[in-house]
Structure formats: C-alpha cells, structure tokens
Amino acid sequence: MTGLREALDSGRFVVTAELAPPRDADPGAVERKAAALRGWVDAANVTDSQGANVRMSSLAGSVLVRRAGLDPVMQLTCRDRNRIALQSDLLGAAALGVRNVLLLTGDHPTLGDHPDAKPVFDLDGVQLVWTARTLRDDGTLLSGKPLATRPSWLIGTVENPFAPPAALRARRLAKKVAAGAEFVQTQYVFDVDAFAGWLGLLRDEGVNERCAVIAGVGPIRSRRMLSFLTGRVPGVHVPDGLRRRLAGVPEHRVEEEGMRACVETVQALAALDGVRGVHLMVFGHEDEVPDIVRRAGVRHAAAREGGG
Amino acid sequence: MGVERIRPVRPRVPATLAYALHRLLARNGAYRRLAAYVERHPVLYRAFTAGERVTKERLFGCRMCGQCALPTTGYACPMTCPKQLRNGPCGGVSPDGSCEVDRTRTCVWVTAWTRAEGAARGADLDLLQRPVDNRQWTRSSWVNYWQGRDEGLSVAHDAEDPRPVMVDRT
Numbered sequence: 001m002t003g004l005r006e007a008l009d010s011g012r013f014v015v016t017a018e019l020a021p022p023r024d025a026d027p028g029a030v031e032r033k034a035a036a037l038r039g040w041v042d043a044a045n046v047t048d049s050q051g052a053n054v055r056m057s058s059l060a061g062s063v064l065v066r067r068a069g070l071d072p073v074m075q076l077t078c079r080d081r082n083r084i085a086l087q088s089d090l091l092g093a094a095a096l097g098v099r100n101v102l103l104l105t106g107d108h109p110t111l112g113d114h115p116d117a118k119p120v121f122d123l124d125g126v127q128l129v130w131t132a133r134t135l136r137d138d139g140t141l142l143s144g145k146p147l148a149t150r151p152s153w154l155i156g157t158v159e160n161p162f163a164p165p166a167a168l169r170a171r172r173l174a175k176k177v178a179a180g181a182e183f184v185q186t187q188y189v190f191d192v193d194a195f196a197g198w199l200g201l202l203r204d205e206g207v208n209e210r211c212a213v214i215a216g217v218g219p220i221r222s223r224r225m226l227s228f229l230t231g232r233v234p235g236v237h238v239p240d241g242l243r244r245r246l247a248g249v250p251e252h253r254v255e256e257e258g259m260r261a262c263v264e265t266v267q268a269l270a271a272l273d274g275v276r277g278v279h280l281m282v283f284g285h286e287d288e289v290p291d292i293v294r295r296a297g298v299r300h301a302a303a304r305e306g307g308g
Numbered sequence: 309m310g311v312e313r314i315r316p317v318r319p320r321v322p323a324t325l326a327y328a329l330h331r332l333l334a335r336n337g338a339y340r341r342l343a344a345y346v347e348r349h350p351v352l353y354r355a356f357t358a359g360e361r362v363t364k365e366r367l368f369g370c371r372m373c374g375q376c377a378l379p380t381t382g383y384a385c386p387m388t389c390p391k392q393l394r395n396g397p398c399g400g401v402s403p404d405g406s407c408e409v410d411r412t413r414t415c416v417w418v419t420a421w422t423r424a425e426g427a428a429r430g431a432d433l434d435l436l437q438r439p440v441d442n443r444q445w446t447r448s449s450w451v452n453y454w455q456g457r458d459e460g461l462s463v464a465h466d467a468e469d470p471r472p473v474m475v476d477r478t
C-alpha cells in the first residue's frame with residue numbers, strides 16, 4: 001500500500017484528511033468514510049476521541065482504515081493514558097501495521113462529553129513524540145529495557161501557528177522536531193499571510209528541511225459553524241476578512257462561499273514555498289474531500305490511481 | 309494529587325527577584341552537605357519540606373512535584389497548567405493569552421514566556437524537558453536539586469546535538 005511516507009518521499013503535494021471514528025461499535029461507519037476518501041488522499045488521520053468526546057479508539061479505527069485500503073495516521077493523545085499505556089498502544093499499532101502516528105497532548109476532558117473524567121497528562125505532547133522516537137530509533141522503552149523488534153512508523157505532531165505566544169510557536173515546533181517529529185499537521189489555516197510569516201520563522205530555525213509541513217484546511221459550512229469555530233474550538237483564528245466575506249452573502253449561499261474560500265486557501269497554500277501538503281478537516285463530510293481536491297487541482301490523475 | 313482542580317497561577321514575585329534568589333540558592337558543596345544531612349533526619353526533612361511548600365506555594369502556586377522546573381520557565385510553575393505541560397504551551401491558548409481550560413486565567417506558558425524573555429532567558433524554553441518522576445511528588449525539590457538529582461531533567465538541542473536522547477543511561 002502506498003501512503004503518506006511514499007507521498008512525502010516522492011516530493012509531490014500531499015493531501016491528508018481527518019477521519020473521525022463513530023460514537024459506537026459500527027465498523028461500517030469507518031469503512032464508508034475510508035471508501036469516500038480512498039484515491040483522493042494519501043492518508044487519513046484517525047482521531048483519538050477528538051475534543052475529549054468518546055469515540056471508537058483510534059487504534060481500532062486505524063486498523064479498519066487500513067483494511068479498507070487506505071493508509072491511516074493514528075492519532076494518540078496524552079489525555080487518557082499514562083506512559084505505560086502510551087508505549088503499549090504505540091507498540092500495538094506497529095504490530096497491527098499502522099505506519100504513521102500523530103502524537104499530541106490532547107484537549108482537556110472538561111471540554112468534552114465526560115467533564116467528570118480524570119485528566120491523565122502523565123507525559124506531554126513533546127515527550128510523547130520523544131518517546132516514540134526512543135522506541136523506534138534507540139530501540140528501548142522509557143525504562144531503558146530493549147525492544148527485540150522495533151516499530152518503524154513515521155512520527156508526526158501538530159502545531160498551532162496562530163496561538164500566543166506568537167514568537168514561541170516556531171521554536172516550539174523546532175523542539176518537537178528535535179524530539180523526533182518528521183511531519184507536522186497544523187491547526188486550521190484561514191489566514192494565509194499570517195501562515196507564511198510563521199513559515200519564514202520555521203526556515204530561520206532550519207525546521208523545514210527536517211520536518212514536512214502539512215497545513216490544516218477546512219470549509220466553513222454555515223454561520224453556526226463560523227461562530228462555533230471562533231468561540232468554542234480552542235486555538236482557531238478566523239480573520240475578519242473571511243468573516244465579512246461569509247457575512248456578506250445570504251445564509252443559503254454561505255456553504256458555497258465557504259467552500260470557495262477553502263479551495264482558494266488550498267491553492268494559495270500550495271503556491272507557498274515550504275508547504276508540503278494540506279490536511280483537510282471536514283468533520284463527517286468526507287464526501288466533500290474529492291470535490292475540494294478536484295477544484296483546487298492539487299492532485300494528478302496518476303496519483304489518484306496509485307492511491308487506491 | 310492530580311484530581312484537584314488545577315488552574316494556572318501567576319507568580320507573586322517579579323522574575324528578576326526570582327532569578328536573584330536562585331543565585332543565592334544555587335548548588336554548592338555546603339548546600340549539598342546540608343541537603344544530605346536534612347534527608348537523613350525524617351523530622352527535619354518534614355519541617356524543611358513544609359517550609360519549602362509554604363514559601364513556594366505562596367510565591368508560585370507550587371504543587372510540590374519535587375522536580376522543580378521554575379528556573380527554566382521564568383519562574384512560572386508549569387505544574388499549574390491544567391495539562392501539566394512541561395515543554396511549552398498547548399495549541400489552545402486563546403488570542404488574548406488566556407488558558408483554554410480556564411478563560412479567566414492567563415496561560416501559565418504565556419506568563420513563563422513573557423517573564424523569561426523579559427529577563428533575556430527566553431532560550432530556557434527551548435530546552436527539552438524529560439518526563440517527571442511521579443515518585444517525587446511531595447518531596448523537597450531543593451533537597452533533590454542540591455544533591456544533583458535535577459541534572460537530567462532537561463537537555464538542550466542544538467547543531468551539535470540536534471536529537472538528544474530521552475533515556476539517559478548514565
């Protein structure tokens with residue numbers, strides 16, 4: 001199966017998409033989403049109870065995605081597991097053929113559907129990246145005990161270029177790269193100019209050569225989603241220009257305008273030096289991914305066939 | 309530990325004063341001997357630890373993790389971060405710098421960055437911080453520090469060592 005690693009190695013523009021597992025035990029839901037994405041993306045991120053809302057585990061979801069012929073990126077957070085469980089899940093994922101992991105701190109439980117849960121956060125996101133690299137490259141657990149068979153996944157992380165303190169954000173990614181991150185998927189980019197500024201800082205830090213930057217993008221579908229994104233989702237910044245643009249059209253045309261803005265953002269990002277791809281966040285609308293990819297013109301027919 | 313509600317605390321002493329205090333308390337042979345002596349005497353150790361707790365709780369909101377990160381964080385305690393992050397801010401800091409978990413408080417890492425940068429110590433935040441040893445909670449960080457046990461807590465990454473090892477087997 002070709003996937004994220006091969007796409008990055010080939011040097012072409014990479015497309016990944018988010019795939020949230022269902023809130024129940026239905027494997028069919030994952031298979032249907034994977035089928036909608038197959039051939040249009042290089043890999044699908046399987047989220048780990050995103051927003052601290054319980055979903056089918058990302059490990060199970062990743063295995064199902066793989067079975068459906070798509071390369072999964074297993075997301076794993078520090079929110080619910082201590083270092084024993086984290087290492088155990090990382091090894092389990094490798095054994096089950098998961099070839100990419102995306103390691104992050106995770107949202108706080110108080111923001112999700114079980115606010116009464118105990119927050120774990122035994123490690124932080126940087127330390128989890130570092131742990132994965134230790135398992136793979138040094139071939140040991142955090143205890144120092146050796147691994148006879150080492151995992152070989154590609155290690156990824158996340159960063160939010162727009163959250164304060166702005167001056168620290170590029171350096172924080174540099175730290176994650178030192179810990180072992182080989183690719184980064186960013187929070188939603190709506191403001192391409194601000195993003196280009198961050199890329200400049202990354203170049204100064206020498207991060208671009210060691211870590212593939214994949215920019216997070218997604219369409220705003222309605223005024224409700226706009227206010228949700230600006231108010232409730234931590235770390236998302238929608239610039240005034242886009243807000244005015246969506247406010248300037250009647251409600252029934254917001255969806256089309258949001259989609260158009262999204263396609264334009266993808267194209268603008270693809271033209272930037274130092275952007276290796278885009279990560280599409282469509283929240284359950286996997287069927288929209290082919291449309292975005294096609295309209296943005298970021299994927300060639302040959303790649304589409306190869307992806308399946 | 310861990311189940312109480314953890315909220316970012318803004319230090320009550322200016323960073324410059326804290327850095328100056330640190331110079332007073334910096335490791336040396338005398339402190340090392342004192343620490344070893346205190347540790348051998350349980351009653352003394354309890355009294356000493358209680359003193360440390362009262363002082364650092366008041367000044368920094370210290371939660372007694374026993375492995376003090378303050379000298380590398382502009383003296384803003386990362387253990388008051390609701391997510392216990394030791395390596396810098398999460399992606400959820402809001403545009404006004406408030407914490408994603410408690411919008412009435414400033415993210416402790418925003419505070420740390422501002423204070424460290426103001427004292428020309430911003431590079432401290434680039435250090436890779438190793439995971440805490442959870443056995444050290446409620447122990448005296450000063451006794452640990454003076455005896456050199458904090459040596460491996462963090463490591464710098466630079467051109468010479470772009471990918472430092474995590475598991476220090478020295």
Ligand code: SF4
Nearest residue numbers: 389398407408415416
């Ligand atoms: S915003 Fe994030 S990093 Fe800052 S104190 Fe809150 S949880 Fe911790």
